[in-house]
Amino acid sequence: MPVSSPPLDFDYLIVGGGAAGLSLAYHVAQEPRLANKKVLILEPEAKDQNDRTWSFWTDAPTPFDGIVAHEWRKIAFRSPGFDRVIDLGCYRYKTINGLDYYRHVRRALADKPQFTWVPGYASSLQPLPKSGVKVITTAGEEFTACYAFDSRPPDLRQLQQPQKHRYLLQHFVGWEVETDHDVFDPGVVEFMDFRGEQHHEARFMYVLPFTPRKALVEYTLFSEKTLPKAEYETAVREYLEALSGADSYRITAEEVGAIPMTDHPLPARVGSHIINLGTRSGRAKPSTGYAFKRIQQHSARLVAALAATGRPPADPTGDKWQFRLFDTLLLDIMKRRGELTRDIFRDLFAHNPVERIFRFLDEQTSWADNLRIMNSVEPGPFMQSIAHVLRGRPGSRK
Structure with a gap:
């Protein structure tokens, strides 16, 4: 037997x-x-420590709504030539x-x-x-x-194949601060503030305001390498110093991270x-x-x-190939000319309703909406990245 x-x-x-x-x-x-x-x-x-926070947007209840620390109904997108506070409609931004x-x-x-x-x-x-x-x-x-x-x-680091794939980081340093005066608008997330110098990379400020006197202020970059910590801190400090009423503040917590962004x-x-x-x-x-x-x-x-x-699904994630391609194209642009990221997101927010942008980033848009998204941005950088994808190797800055 x-x-x-x-x-x-x-x-x-x-x-x-x-x-x-x-x-x-x-x-x-x-x-x-x-x-x-x-x-x-x-x-x-x-x-048993508060080692991180997670933020997300949603148009439906979640199993974790009871522990949401804060939620917002508006976000702000800011860049040279386009500065707008956007009502999220049926969406909420939560942390x-x-x-x-x-x-x-x-x-x-x-x-x-x-x-x-x-x-x-x-x-x-x-x-x-x-x-x-x-x-x-x-x-x-x-x-x-x-x-x-x-x-x-x-x-x-062990898996990298830089001749075939793109490897970037979303890296940041954030301070949770308390001010002596009303400074922040607790109803509006500063989602992306690209008004600072880009230094050939994608760099922006991100602010989660909890009260008029308390907020998380974060300097975020999309690039291949991290910076010395003092450079992030200088950017956060200069941002705060430029805000009316933020001349006196205390740092109550710090958030530091580097998230791999790769195809x-x-x-x-x-x-x-x-x-x-x-x-x-x-x-x-x-x-x-x-x-x-x-x-x-x-x-x-x-x-x-x-x-x-009784078994996991044959396709565990359900990811769709077209959204993987869109991610690859944007990563290729960030790798070659990171400063163009600001213009791409500016065009997205200037020419699309926020609901369409969120559905696109959630990989839930139809082919028709995908075409509307792609038609709303300057095609040149994407065409160059398509050429790099077809030849099978990432682009690089020249």
């Missing part, structure tokens, strides 16, 4: 308890058809603090005995000979599961039993860096298939 395989420890193994891993766990917990599935969450950190998110998900899982938490790092994740996966932690512990969901960030193919799965999550599966949109809502959509898609069929 054939020797049967030993039973697996868990149904699902989630490697990493950050935004992507916790999102999947939350969606599993909300699905009654998966209530009998045993889930292991492997995460080395306590997640969630990382610590609120971690606590919210942990509370939702606390009374669910199907979830097991193990502190630690995965040193090895590999398929089993017949079916399932095995993880070995750095402490030497071993666990098996039917499916593994891997949210560890990819090591793009390097990031696989949605590794074989049939390991599914990638978060930035490992390309959930940070390559041309903008926004990830939170894409992570939620990915989690919902995975859980719907698991509940209906």
Whole structure:
């Protein structure tokens, strides 16, 4: 008689308890058809600090509306020759603090005995000979599961193929400040303020105002290399000094980050039993860096298939090729002539309703709207990038 395989420890193994891993766990917990599935969450950190914030726009309720720190109905786009405050109509721009998110998900899982938490790092994740996966932690512990969901960030330094793909960063330093006088308009997000010097790159200020005297003020760049920290801080300081009433302020928190923006193919799965999550599966949109809502959509898609069929979907992300191409074209322009990014976004906001722009960035527009978007911007830079795509290698500044 054939020797049967030993039973697996868990149904699902989630490697990493950050935004992507916790999102999947939350969606599993909300699905009654998966209530009998045993889930292991492997995460080395306590997640008891407010280590980041996530912002996103939406025209529909989300599972996390109860922990939204602030939301806005208007955004401002500012550049030389075009300066406008834009009503978002049916959309809202929202921000969630990382610590609120971690606590919210942990509370939702606390009374669910199907979830097991193990502190630690995965040193090895590999398929089993017949079916399932095995993880070995750095402490030497071993666990098996039917499916593994891997949210560890990819090591793009090891994967890079610069002769074929584009590798940029969205990098920033932000200060949360409190002023002695009313300075900010708490009803308007300064979404992109491109009025500063571009230095052959895409550079803008981004401001989330929480009250007239409290805001997150961030200097953001799209480019290949980060700057010395003092350069970001100088830009933030000069922006604040130019605001009426902001002559006296206190820095209460700091946010520093660098998000990979690349058209390097990031696989949605590794074989049939390991599914990638978060930035490992390309959930940070390559041309903008926004990830939170894409992570939620990915989690919902995975859980719907698991509940209906017992398996992840054959196409885990549902990404469409035309939007990957649009991202590649913009990345190519940013790499060649980053300063043109300001003009591209200026044309987008000057010639399109904001609802169309958001649907486009959410990859939900029709072919007709895609054509309207492309017809609203100067075609020359995109035509050059199309030529670079056809020849199979990125463009470069000349």
